[in-house]
Amino acid sequence: MKMVKPGVYFWQGNEACAEGAITAGCRFFAGYPITPASEIAEHMAKRLPQIGGIAIQMEDEMASIGAVIGASWAGAKAMTATSGPGFSLMQESIGYAFMTETPCVVVDVQRLGPSTGQATKCGQGDVMQSRWGTHGDHAAIVLAPNSVQEMFDLTIKAFNLAEKYRTPVIILADATIAHMREKITVPSLEEIEIINRKKPEADEKAFFGFEEVPPMPAVGEGFNVPVTGSTHNEYGIRFTADPMVHRKLVERLNSKIENHVEEIAEVETYNFDDCKIGIVSFGCTSRAVPEAVEEAEKRGVKAGYIRLKTIWPFPEKKVEIMAEKAETIIVPEINLKQLFYEVERASKGLAKVVPLNKIGGGELITPEELLNKILEAAN
Amino acid sequence: MVEEIFSIRKYLRNLKLPFCPGCGIFTVMNSFLRAVHNLGFENLKSFVFCSGIGCSSWISSPYFIADSIHTIHGRSIPVATGVKLVRPDLNVVVFGGDGDIVGIGLSHFIHAARRNLDILVIMINNMVYGMTGGQVAPTTPFGVKTTTTPYGAFEHPIDAPKLAVTAGACYSARWTTAHPKELRESIEKTLRMKGFRFIEVVSQCPTTIGRRMGFKNAGEMVKWFKEKAVPVEQVEKMAEKELEGKIIVGEFVEREKPTLTENIQSRMGRLRIEG
Numbered sequence: 001m002k003m004v005k006p007g008v009y010f011w012q013g014n015e016a017c018a019e020g021a022i023t024a025g026c027r028f029f030a031g032y033p034i035t036p037a038s039e040i041a042e043h044m045a046k047r048l049p050q051i052g053g054i055a056i057q058m059e060d061e062m063a064s065i066g067a068v069i070g071a072s073w074a075g076a077k078a079m080t081a082t083s084g085p086g087f088s089l090m091q092e093s094i095g096y097a098f099m100t101e102t103p104c105v106v107v108d109v110q111r112l113g114p115s116t117g118q119a120t121k122c123g124q125g126d127v128m129q130s131r132w133g134t135h136g137d138h139a140a141i142v143l144a145p146n147s148v149q150e151m152f153d154l155t156i157k158a159f160n161l162a163e164k165y166r167t168p169v170i171i172l173a174d175a176t177i178a179h180m181r182e183k184i185t186v187p188s189l190e191e192i193e194i195i196n197r198k199k200p201e202a203d204e205k206a207f208f209g210f211e212e213v214p215p216m217p218a219v220g221e222g223f224n225v226p227v228t229g230s231t232h233n234e235y236g237i238r239f240t241a242d243p244m245v246h247r248k249l250v251e252r253l254n255s256k257i258e259n260h261v262e263e264i265a266e267v268e269t270y271n272f273d274d275c276k277i278g279i280v281s282f283g284c285t286s287r288a289v290p291e292a293v294e295e296a297e298k299r300g301v302k303a304g305y306i307r308l309k310t311i312w313p314f315p316e317k318k319v320e321i322m323a324e325k326a327e328t329i330i331v332p333e334i335n336l337k338q339l340f341y342e343v344e345r346a347s348k349g350l351a352k353v354v355p356l357n358k359i360g361g362g363e364l365i366t367p368e369e370l371l372n373k374i375l376e377a378a379n
Numbered sequence: 380m381v382e383e384i385f386s387i388r389k390y391l392r393n394l395k396l397p398f399c400p401g402c403g404i405f406t407v408m409n410s411f412l413r414a415v416h417n418l419g420f421e422n423l424k425s426f427v428f429c430s431g432i433g434c435s436s437w438i439s440s441p442y443f444i445a446d447s448i449h450t451i452h453g454r455s456i457p458v459a460t461g462v463k464l465v466r467p468d469l470n471v472v473v474f475g476g477d478g479d480i481v482g483i484g485l486s487h488f489i490h491a492a493r494r495n496l497d498i499l500v501i502m503i504n505n506m507v508y509g510m511t512g513g514q515v516a517p518t519t520p521f522g523v524k525t526t527t528t529p530y531g532a533f534e535h536p537i538d539a540p541k542l543a544v545t546a547g548a549c550y551s552a553r554w555t556t557a558h559p560k561e562l563r564e565s566i567e568k569t570l571r572m573k574g575f576r577f578i579e580v581v582s583q584c585p586t587t588i589g590r591r592m593g594f595k596n597a598g599e600m601v602k603w604f605k606e607k608a609v610p611v612e613q614v615e616k617m618a619e620k621e622l623e624g625k626i627i628v629g630e631f632v633e634r635e636k637p638t639l640t641e642n643i644q645s646r647m648g649r650l651r652i653e654g
Contacts (some may be wrong), residue, residue: 070458221448
């Protein structure tokens with residue numbers, strides 16, 4: 001068995017994520033066991049050696065992301081997978097990957113925190129950790145699958161964005177999506193777009209600037225590349241005090257993502273620009289939305305939705321368009337209002353933004369609960 | 380034929396070095412590059428250097444004309460793990476301080492030795508957190524006053540070379556900056572060896588701990604190292620009481636074992652990642 005054959009499969013979300021990574025070209029995985037993400041490590045451990053890759057279980061999450069960064073600089077596409085607690089431990093290195101422009105993919109299969117919380121239960125409490133978990137000014141790319149199919153598709157997209165923008169990309173999954181089994185279609189390789197990092201020409205020396213996304217050599221290729229998480233100039237030389245060098249570097253690192261929100265931020269919409277009641281959701285919670293909207297329409301309420309496949313950068317223009325027509329925007333999430341404030345900010349006071357939150361025991365927001373909220377808002 | 384004169388400059392970028400006058404890092408840098416030169420490496424293209432945070436981590440980054448990955452504090456060995464697994468053909472060398480390697484990064488040090496990861500780790504032990512101004516380290520001698528132990532250190536220092544032996548290293552040694560010849564020979568030997576190799580270099584930080592310990596200059600500290608050094612071969616004949624406050628120098632282990640790369644290769648039948 002080498003690459004997975006195109007066709008229809010019945011897979012678990014975590015399995016689909018691992019196969020998506022392999023399809024995208026991932027050949028290095030380092031991880032540490034944690035519920036509900038362990039199946040990704042198990043699948044990678046079995047599959048990667050079959051196709052010339054390496055999977056290793058490290059001593060902790062800090063080592064895992066460290067090895068991933070080393071592997072990426074050695075030229076491999078690399079990934080790690082974890083959940084909230086391990087994701088917290090990785091944050092310092094995620095900032096390092098951002099600062100050093102190291103492409104890599106980090107999967108956070110969210111569980112119910114804070115702390116150990118209800119470790120086996122579903123949660124969506126890492127929305128802000130995925131955006132602001134590491135210190136300093138940084139941009140984040142965070143994708144949120146809501147099906148087993150998207151665990152496959154968005155993992156490929158995550159690698160493509162990581163390679164294209166030379167930045168860490170986070171997949172913000174959740175225990176529900178990761179553990180459920182669904183039908184999934186694996187397309188043929190010709191149908192899948194795969195992006196690889198831009199390599200430098202033989203005489204190039206500037207791997208950290210001048211271009212929006214500079215070319216990236218691998219170590220051992222003779223480029224003598226100095227990689228550092230300290231502020232550095234276009235050639236990678238450390239400047240720990242010069243204000244201009246810092247400004248230039250960090251502003252470019254942020255703008256190379258912020259200038260491409262339209263391309264990066266993917267949403268699924270339904271009547272989003274012409275509804276009375278709008279819903280903005282992501283991940284497992286978004287699976288209840290189409291049914292609730294359909295039922296609302298049967299009752300004469302014009303409802304619509306934006307489903308975020310990309311949470312960060314936040315597709316604020318889409319939300320603003322929704323807010324121009326909608327009276328109320330409902331934000332259902334399995335946390336205590338994390339996406340809510342972002343939607344409120346993006347709607348610029350044009351619509352009333354209402355939270356719908358539920359935490360504990362892995363219970364999801366049901367279509368009935370959402371329908372009731374829609375009807376309540378409509379009357 | 381004129382014998383080639385060794386010049387450290389051919390391996391260094393034309394940048395001003397940031398280390399304080401009298402710092403032991405100069406000795407380590409010199410010993411390492413002399414060893415590289417003696418082994419016939421005209422440049423550092425077959426090397427990758429990984430380092431963390433601390434003065435010692437600046438040895439390779441960005442001063443060596445080489446690929447160098449200057450990581451976050453304590454995680455140089457994990458990053459080296461990723462590099463070595465993907466590119467087993469490269470010489471991966473880690474430079475780090477005692478705080479980096481056996482403080483915040485201790486777990487990685489032990490696990491890399493356990494795995495027999497094929498890298499050389501050179502730990503410059505100045506017995507203190509020097510870059511941050513002289514706080515107590517896991518290597519600070521008992522009783523020594525630092526900025527965070529103003530009444531004297533109340534913990535005992537870690538014995539990193541012994542730990543490396545127990546964890547499974549193929550080579551483990553300790554020298555001081557008063558032993559530049561032995562250090563260079565040790566580096567030359569380990570650069571020809573396989574497996575997890577560890578060299579601790581007890582080094583002076585005249586700026587922080589040196590002043591607090593009452594040394595007037597770097598030279599006094601180096602002299603002190605020379606006086607305190609006991610060859611490992613003599614240790615067996617000495618009583619525990621006699622060894623108090625001494626610095627045991629020499630080679631603690633030298634052995635051959637299959638490396639992590641070899642073990643992976645024998646299990647998975649691969650050497651280098653495709654594409």
